[in-house]
Amino acid sequence: MKYGMRLYVAIGVLSITIIPSARAQWAVYDGANHVQNVLIAARTLQQIDNQITSLANQAQMLVNQGRNLASLPLSTLSTLQSTISQTTALLAQAQNIAYSVQSVEQQYQQAYTSVSSGMSDSALFSQAQTRWQNSVGGFEDALKLQARVVGNIPTDSSAMTQLVSASQTSTGALQAAQAGNQLLALQSRQLSDIQVTCPPEM
Secondary structure, eight states, X not given: OHHHHHHHHHHHHHHHHHHHHHHTTSOOOOHHHHHHHHHHHHHHHHHHHHHHHHHHHHHHXXXXXHHHXXXXXXXXXHHHHHHHHHHHHHHHTOSSOOOSHHHHHHXXXXXXXXXXXXXXXXXXXXXXXXXXXXXXHHHHHHHHHHHXXXXXXXXXXXXXXXXXXXXXXXXXXHHHHHHHHHHHHHHHHHHHHHHHTSOOOO
């Protein structure tokens, strides 16, 4: 009986000594360490956020560069070339008028400076008839060219409207520059039309 009581007491002592030992192994909260860990995590998140912002800026820069390099989908070059070809064809069909300096000088010498007091009536009549034909032919050619220019007005107006709209809605520098170049080409062709329809008075 005494042996049993001793064992019971020993077990009780052992249990008493074990329980406090187990409680001593629990984790102890360190407030300063926790704050430090939170600050490190916040800095890491800030760095990640900065990297994401940088990548987004680089992506937007690439998009802008792509827009600046985008070509204008509108071209009026073929229309301008066709109009110039038609005007050139009319000039090539001009009656009794030469469009080179040498030919003009030669024809002028023959028709306008070869009059002399000793010429016969038939010769004078022939020269007068040549001058009249030149005048009538020049007037007809001028009317044809003016009609051609007037006929170009609707086409020019449409092209100008399209080019101005394309310039205003351009997505990049290249498109705006191309629209501006085409507008300048249209203006140059119009100036050429004005020059060929306004010959010097004779």
